[in-house]
Amino acid sequence: GAGVSQSPSNKVTEKGKDVELRCDPISGHTALYWYRQSLGQGLEFLIYFQGNSAPDKSGLPSDRFSAERTGGSVSTLTIQRTQQEDSAVYLCASSWRSGGAVAKNIQYFGAGTRLSVL
């Protein structure tokens, strides 16, 4: 597609429910990132996918969080048993690749999913 697409744009859920957030990166981009942005806070790295390599999950805050990327394209971030502190905007970004040439490191972001846990 023309840009990074995220869905849903807004999600309201009850505490304890599971949620799935979807990211469709720019076609041809091999690197995909998930970030979390809490109110008034900066961007918090969650997870990174590069091609067929094992993902870097070092930023996931707990084992309730998981993500997968099928076929090297679409990615899904799953949050199980949601808590109120999970409320935030979840941003997805993709780039041609990572490391090496600075230009190919430029990340393009989706509009985000605003998650509200009641």
Place this chain on the structure above:
Amino acid sequence: SQELEQSPQSLIVQEGKNLTINCTSSKTLYGLYWYKQKYGEGLIFLMMLQKGGEEKSHEKITAKLDEKKQQSSLHITASQPSHAGIYLCGAAPGTYKYIFGTGTRLKVLA
């Protein structure tokens, strides 16, 4: 680990005024990216700087990476309400992980 600090944290200017936002790194920068985020939206890529002394401009926004490659400045000339938002600098210090600055919230009064 490398850190990016932005100043000021927030800025309110009258339409038509010039302004500068700074991004200071704790280590040498090998690539610096500027993004803008409108309230409630994702980040929009503005510019990328790579070489010390490099300067790039897009419309009324100019960004520069200093010679020592540890600071970048973003300058807006004759600000407009459309410039309002959060400006973030980002760097990829040799790996795939980006680090982002703390952000500068800009408000332009009409």
